[in-house]
Amino acid sequence: MKPETLLYPTPKGLYCEKGGFYIDPVQPVERALITHGHADHARAGHSHVMATRETLDIMRIRYGDAFCTSTQEAILGARTPIGDITASFHPAGHVLGSAQIAVEANGTRIVVSGDYKRRRDPTCLAFEPVPCDVFITEATFGLPVFHHPDDRGEIAKLLTSLKQFPERAHLVGAYSLGKAQRIIALMREAGYDAPIFIHGALARLCDYYESEGIGLGDLRPATIDASDKQSFAGAVVVGPPSAFADKWARRFPDPVPIFASGWMLVRQRAKQRGVELPMIISDHSDWPELIATIGEIKPGEVWVTHGREEALVRWCQLQGIAARPLHLVGYDDEGE
Amino acid sequence: MRAFAELLDRLVLTPQRNAKIKLMTDYFRAAPDPDRGYALAAIAGTLTLKTVKPNVLRQLVLERMDEVLFRYSYDYVGDLAETISLVWEPPAESKTTTGDLSLGTVVHQLETAGRTNVHGLVRDLLDQLEGSSRFAFLKLITGGLRIGVSARLVKQALANLGNVDITEIETLWHGLSMPYVPLFQWLDGKADKPELDMPAIFHAVMLATPVGDNDLASLDPKDFAAEWKWDGIRVQLANLAGTRRLYSRSGDDISGAFPDILEAADFEGIIDGELLVGGTMRTNRATRAFSDLQQRLNRKTVTRKMLEEYPAFIRGYDLLFSGGRDMRPENFLTRRAALSALIEKAAPSHFDLSPLVPFSSWEELDRLRKDPPDPVIEGIMLKRLDSPYTSGRSKGPWFKWKREPYNVDAVLMYAQRGHGKRSSYYSDFTFGVWTKDDGKDVLVPVGKAYFGFTDAELEVLDRYVRNNTVERFGPVRSIRAEAGHGFVVEVAFEGINVSSRHKSGVAMRFPRISRLRTDKLPQDADRLETLLAMIGQPETNLAQPGEPI
Structure with a gap:
């Protein structure tokens, strides 16, 4: 069958008519398949939600038990018939529980990548390439400028700064699901064993990661009475980026503002946000990963969504791969 | 190269002075010679490399990359060197490079490449360097290294490295050259202080302390001479053994921008004075405002037209060397007499003597200070008659007594978050005054200020901003400012000039928030007409200060 009839964009999100479901819908729907737990992909208020166990857990943590009427756990690699199609979930390497969703009918298979990355991440399963007729790829960092450096080097920058400025608190802005835990895990791997202080918004998710066997070491709440400001001198504090522009940040002595994001590659972006120490660490694929993935999967066709579609479409055309932008609305850029 | 590139990346994003110094000192301590010397030259602006035209770089990148993809990338990043550093991909076979190429x-x-080889060399180096290093390299060869570090700051970092006084660095600076190995050897404690063979070096200048509340009560007016404090820039002019140099107060060599002055300096010695634009008193023409001098500053070269329209001269304050003789141990009166004799013989068009201001009591001097005879005067200098010329700022021999600042009441219009300690505070403010637009009273922005208030006042300002935000543009908030609702502040500033760059047509010098006027409503704030009336018109004002005594 024609792939355009198997999955197509609607204002509510990507829709599969034959299966009667949406993938990562941006409005409440009857039946939703969710790739991962980030708020712009996983919203509350659907009737029936199918996702990996971890993603369902994360939605429950964020929205409460009543986030939907009924749930169905997706086992990675298992094929589940839904209506006239078959769906399967495969690791995407983005955050804990993240999955690509393959939708198949009459011999035509479309893989919706959701958000994905290809490099090692100690906090989630690695991306698995799935052969398909159409690969729907994200393009958050879909420009040839984006070459994310080795994350160990970025962690080393933070560790160096801690030695250089032991009197200053180092405030690391990191998205509360995935990025924060990855930064903490990478710091532990690099041998940093001092307590790491976390913003309240991170606490339950960090606990959840721990309960899933992902060790984050000694985490403490970044809350103290104002009289003891100096106790954060030389400490690492991790919190959502928005918190550091807020009055919340005043409890720390002479803070070094840090932001862990793929956007930090562009110097002007860092400067505009007042970031002193950019850490270029992303949970999305950079340009070489995007084009290597397309080259590896060799899909008949590529549909490009949320991000800088035009450059990736252009690259596919230059390679002789059929490609077009898929205009979906309602998804955020990482950390913005 | 990696360490240097990392240093540049951090310096660009670090707003605090002390943190910048620390970053540089740590780099100089860890980096080997001659790398650190080249880094020092790059930061201090003394590194001169063959420059590569942007078009050449564009060609190089398009050899490897689709033009459309490059255009998308450039549009997104906005800076050519940065775009190329980010999109550049070495060919697969050269990816296993032999480690980090040194600066x-x-x-x-x-330096050793011939003109014709530069193209290929740049390509090879781009292949061998990685991300940040590529960016640093491209900035070096395009001459666009803008990192917000003054020459003075990097000299302070050197002083901290060797635990010496910054004046020692400033004195040595112009006698040394890249890659500064003897300097670093001395700062590391491995060699003696370098001996200079160049005579026309910079000598750290003598600075004044501000007159404090009770300073004058215990001092006798008879022990002091008074001079006007002219509103130009303090300079040191050296002409010894055939070498002529003009230095700024912090020891930057600004000779290139003032060939007229160097050419006219036909005396041997080193003088201290104020660099000004306009005519000398000896030619009976008016001194012009600081904004005219600004036309001549921060240039590497200067056009004939600039020289004609903005003629520069030096108003002499002091004499450090007369010929080869060190005058600094002599007292003020002796030095001044020698300076007066020297200037008497120097070109009248380019040199005059700063006149003394006769006075018999502090009260009389205070009256003179508040009503100076020339708009280009910004206060009074007091110099002890028996004081030698000593470098640095020690309290006692010299005082500066500034004219009262100007004040206006203005309304806060926009606020932006600060940096470092103030990153969670709205601490940078744009303020405005009233003007008529289409028959209606509207606020027009007239300046920005981010200091002058206390920490407690900042809490008040920040709270007001957060509770009265009308709109947000990135880090900037627009604040509610209407005739009957808004925040009035008293703004103090040192001067005001006509400016075509600002919507209001005026630009303030050194504005700061001196008081919070919570007792006033925006409708009570000042009008633009009040500010326009404060603008001196020195070009047409021929009032002359008293003749030298």
């Missing part, structure tokens, strides 16, 4: 190697290869 010294890169500079050496560029």
Whole structure:
């Protein structure tokens, strides 16, 4: 069958008519398949939600038990018939529980990548390439400028700064699901064993990661009475980026503002946000990963969504791969 | 190269002075010679490499990359060097490079390459360097290294490295050259202080302390001479053994921008004075405002038209060397007499003597200070008659007594978050005054200020901003400012000039928030007409200060 009839964009999100479901819908729907737990992909208020166990857990943590009427756990690699199609979930390497969703009918298979990355991440399963007729790829960092450096080097920058400025608190802005835990895990791997202080918004998710066997070491709440400001001198504090522009940040002595994001590659972006120490660490694929993935999967066709579609479409055309932008609305850029 | 590139990346994003110094000191301590010397030259602006035209770089990148993809990338990043550093991909076979190329190697290869080889060399170096290093390299060869570090700051970092006084660095600076190995050897404690063979070096200048509340009560007016404090820039002019140099107060060599002055300096010695634009008193023409002098500053070269329209001269304050004789141990009166004799013989068009201001009591001097005879005067200098010329700022021999600042009441219009300690505070403010637009009263922005208030006042300002935000543009908030609702502040400033760059047509010098006027409503704030009336018109004002005594 024609792939355009198997999955197509609607204002509510990507829709599969034959299966009667949406993938990562941006409005409440009857039946939703969710790739991962980030708020712009996983919203509350659907009737029936199918996702990996971890993603369902994360939605429950964020929205409460009543986030939907009924749930169905997706086992990675298992094929589940839904209506006239078959769906399967495969690791995407983005955050804990993240999955690509393959939708198949009459011999035509479309893989919706959701958000994905290809490099090692100690906090989630690695991306698995799935052969398909159409690969729907994200393009958050879909420009040839984006070459994310080795994350160990970025962690080393933070560790160096801690030695250089032991009197200053180092405030690391990191998205509360995935990025924060990855930064903490990478710091532990690099041998940093001092307590790491976390913003309240991170606490339950960090606990959840721990309960899933992902060790984050000694985490403490970044809350103290104002009289003891100096106790954060030389400490690492991790919190959502928005918190550091807020009055919340005043409890720390002479803070070094840090932001862990793929956007930090562009110097002007860092400067505009007042970031002193950019850490270029992303949970999305950079340009070489995007084009290597397309080259590896060799899909008949590529549909490009949320991000800088035009450059990736252009690259596919230059390679002789059929490609077009898929205009979906309602998804955020990482950390913005 | 990696360490240097990382240093540049951090310096660009670090707003605090002390943190910048720390970053540089740590780099100089860890980096080997001659790399650190080239880095020092790059930061201090003394590194001169063959420059590569942007078009050449564009060609190089398009050899490897689709033009459309490059255009998308450039549009997104906005800076050519940064775009190329980010999109550049070495060919697969050269990806296993032999580690980090040193800054010294890169500079050496560029220096020894022939004109025709530069193209290929740049390509090779781009292939061998990685991300940030590529960016640093491209900035070096395009001459666009803008990192917000003054020459003075990097000299302070050197002083901290060797635990010496910054004046020692400033004195040595112009006698040394890249890659500064003897300097670093001395700062590391491995060699003696370098001996200079160049005579026309910079000598750290003598600075004044501000007159404090009770300072004058215990001092006798008879022990002091008074001079006007002219509103130009303090300079040191050296002409010894055939070398002529003009230095700024902090020891930057600004000779290139003032060939007229160097040419006219036909005396041997080193003088201290104020660099000004306009005519000398000896030619009976008016001194012009600081904004005219600004036309001549921060240039590497200067056009004939600039020289004609903005003629520069030096108003002499002091004499450090008369010929080869060190005058600094002599007292003020002796030095001044020698200076007066020297200037008497120097070109009248380019040199005059700062006149003394006769006075018999502090009260009389205070009256003179508040009503100076020339708009280009910004206060009074007091100099002890028996004081030698000593470098640095020690309290006692010299005082500065500034004219009262101007004040206006203005309304806060926009606020932006600060940096470092103030990153969670709205601490940078744009303020405005009233003007008529289409018959209606509207606020027009007239300046920005981010200091002058206390920490407690900042809490008040920040709270007001957060509770009265009308709109947000990135880090900037627009604040509610209407005739009957808004925040009035008293703004103090040192001067005001006509400016075509600002919507209001005026630009303030050194504005700061001196008081919070919570007792006033925006409708009570000042009008633009009040500010326009404060603008002096020195070009047409021929009032002359008293003749020298």
